[in-house]
Amino acid sequence: MTAAAVGHLVKAGLLVYLGGGTQFPDVHPDQVAALARRRDLPALGFTVEASGTIRPRE
Incomplete structure (x- = not known):
């Protein structure tokens, strides 16, 4: 998961930033891992690559 994706997911309330x-x-x-299994990530503006990497959709 990219740092940009973490920031976007935290802002969306889908991930907790630990520091x-x-x-x-x-x-x-x-x-x-739980987030990567969500089927609604594309609707939220994210893509999940085959490797499991979550990225903001560009």
Whole structure:
């Protein structure tokens, strides 16, 4: 997951920011795994790549 995606997901209320720098934010791996399984991410403006990487749709 990119740092930009983390920022967008935190702002959307879908992920909790645990700290760290803005370039390398800390998030809980279980939260990310659960988020990657959501089927509505495209409707929320995100894409999930085959590798599981979540990115904001450009």
